[in-house]
Amino acid sequence: MPRLENKVVLLSGGASGIGAESARLVVREGGKAVLADRDEAKGRTLAAELGDAALFVPLDVTQEAGWQSAVAASVERFGGLHGLLNAAGVGVRNSIEDCTLAEYRRVNDINALGTFLGCKTAIPALKQSGGGSIVNISSVLGLRGASYAMAYCASKGAVRTLTKNVALHCAQMKYNIRCNSVHPGYIDTPMIAPRLSQTVGNRSGRQDLEELHPLGRLGRPEEVANMILFLLSDESTFSTGSEFVCDGGLTA
Amino acid sequence: MSGELSGQVAIVTGGASGIGAASAALLAGQGARVIVADLQDAKDGTGRFVSHDVASEESWKSLLADVLGREGRLDIVVNNAGISGGFANAETTTVESWQHVQAINSEGVFLGCKYAIQGMKKSGPDKPASKGSIVNISSIAGLIGSAGPTAYTASKGAVRLLSKSVALYCAEQRYNIRCNSVHPGGVDTPIFNPLWQAMGHEQGKAFVGSRHPIGRMAEPVDLGEVVLWLASDRSSFVTGAEIVADGGLTSGLMKR
Ligand SMILES: NC(=O)c1ccc[n+]([C@@H]2O[C@H](COP(=O)([O-])OP(=O)(O)OC[C@H]3O[C@@H](n4cnc5c(N)ncnc54)[C@H](O)[C@@H]3O)[C@@H](O)[C@H]2O)c1
Ligand SMILES: NC(=O)c1ccc[n+]([C@@H]2O[C@H](COP(=O)([O-])OP(=O)(O)OC[C@H]3O[C@@H](n4cnc5c(N)ncnc54)[C@H](O)[C@@H]3O)[C@@H](O)[C@H]2O)c1
Numbered sequence: 001m002p003r004l005e006n007k008v009v010l011l012s013g014g015a016s017g018i019g020a021e022s023a024r025l026v027v028r029e030g031g032k033a034v035l036a037d038r039d040e041a042k043g044r045t046l047a048a049e050l051g052d053a054a055l056f057v058p059l060d061v062t063q064e065a066g067w068q069s070a071v072a073a074s075v076e077r078f079g080g081l082h083g084l085l086n087a088a089g090v091g092v093r094n095s096i097e098d099c100t101l102a103e104y105r106r107v108n109d110i111n112a113l114g115t116f117l118g119c120k121t122a123i124p125a126l127k128q129s130g131g132g133s134i135v136n137i138s139s140v141l142g143l144r145g146a147s148y149a150m151a152y153c154a155s156k157g158a159v160r161t162l163t164k165n166v167a168l169h170c171a172q173m174k175y176n177i178r179c180n181s182v183h184p185g186y187i188d189t190p191m192i193a194p195r196l197s198q199t200v201g202n203r204s205g206r207q208d209l210e211e212l213h214p215l216g217r218l219g220r221p222e223e224v225a226n227m228i229l230f231l232l233s234d235e236s237t238f239s240t241g242s243e244f245v246c247d248g249g250l251t252a
Numbered sequence: 253m254s255g256e257l258s259g260q261v262a263i264v265t266g267g268a269s270g271i272g273a274a275s276a277a278l279l280a281g282q283g284a285r286v287i288v289a290d291l292q293d294a295k296d297g298t299g300r301f302v303s304h305d306v307a308s309e310e311s312w313k314s315l316l317a318d319v320l321g322r323e324g325r326l327d328i329v330v331n332n333a334g335i336s337g338g339f340a341n342a343e344t345t346t347v348e349s350w351q352h353v354q355a356i357n358s359e360g361v362f363l364g365c366k367y368a369i370q371g372m373k374k375s376g377p378d379k380p381a382s383k384g385s386i387v388n389i390s391s392i393a394g395l396i397g398s399a400g401p402t403a404y405t406a407s408k409g410a411v412r413l414l415s416k417s418v419a420l421y422c423a424e425q426r427y428n429i430r431c432n433s434v435h436p437g438g439v440d441t442p443i444f445n446p447l448w449q450a451m452g453h454e455q456g457k458a459f460v461g462s463r464h465p466i467g468r469m470a471e472p473v474d475l476g477e478v479v480l481w482l483a484s485d486r487s488s489f490v491t492g493a494e495i496v497a498d499g500g501l502t503s504g505l506m507k508r
Contacts, residue, residue, distance in 0.1 A: 101362070154410035158358070
């Protein structure tokens, strides 16, 4: 039996990388995928590829009104909402000394406020559909610091605790809505492409990042998507407020 | 005044009340020259008061200029100012209240670290080299969840991780500046005023205290001692750490 039969899942950042791979899995497992992204070209192309089980809606995750339309469009097209993946995000390199206040706010708005707004807007629709599962993508940099990613670390730390807050709120309200965070290591997606082509000392950027992981390689988007699939499905119904790490051993 | 911190200069944001006021008093007790940087002036407080809004970059610039100009050095910054932002949850929090809480609790600490480093790097006649200690007040809400205030919880998670990034960056640069986060459980300060108004101070305090394994709330001085330790050279190998002072609240389960 398909693992997400007839479940409707809204995926922010669904046009690329981990979000896109998750959308493919959702459809493969019998669910409906609503791709919500600010990259219209990529989003529409993938939605077309996935066929009737997918829908693209343009979304800037920092805008509450956009979230409301995305949730409404999901319910209108597919009759309900059972899952939300908050995968939209930006990876930015900066340190405490070179990050400006405007940049700090931009990164936190997309990664943290955007995730909060997704949770807030989806909860009523998930409730109406009898409950569901929210998956927020944090990062290993929500668990450990990095000297070169100050604003990103802050935003992913916010997502980590926000997730627990949402989980406990929904549990207390008996909504039958779970909420968990996923913490990937370095995953081979467009987000880190610029890093891979840089040289670090006498190694390529790719080798440098590979060596960070005890498994000796980067993660693949489908490896994270598989963890997300588990969390979206009814296989994980006793898991809520938890941190799911997918990092090739990086934080071990 | 003589003491372990004699000659050193400390900024305590939110130093007019609660944990900040207790920290300021203990730092001053060890001989530090303390600048209380707060929106409100504590009439009979410790140290020199400078009117300051942690959410404003302009305010940080003038505070640093004032401190370096008048005191000539900066050794300790305690990023303590913070607000609970009320009780709004994941469904009732508005974008405006989210942004307001982040501006003070998260951006305020970001700016505090950035300008702390600028000040601490400066050497002078009586401070031969870059050196310092940054203490950021997060919360147990930055460690575990609560069904309570959503924006607050997120802001304290941000402080927890940004403190590590700052610690690692300063280590990498060999600045000899440490940075740690402090995670208090319930502390009897005016931040709890809304609850005291609802339950009465004594009853409210007993209620919150009973949630802590140790059976009581903290007094501000309990946290002031933690801040003093992190500020001083007694914690010289401690950086990027999460110092929990919560009466056992996040430790685990009790017999029931
Ligand atoms: N790739 C990694 O190494 C890695 C590691 C840890 C965590 N993550 C996290 O995983 C998530 C997915 O990243 P990815 O690697 O798939 O990156 P990606 O760049 O391939 O995809 C991110 C998507 O988010 C979209 N997006 C960005 N800002 C948006 C906004 N304001 N509104 C709507 N959409 C927006 C982009 O258009 C893009 O389609 C992010 O949250 C990222 O921080 C990635
Ligand atoms: N009391 C607790 O139980 C508790 C628990 C965990 C964490 N904390 C944290 O400890 C810190 C201190 O809290 P407290 O309990 O002593 O609270 P408090 O309300 O007694 O003191 C906070 C002080 O910060 C000042 N302040 C507020 N906004 C400011 C701004 N924008 N700029 C400058 N100053 C500002 C206030 O004027 C006040 O003097 C906060 O960051 C709080 O989140 C407190």
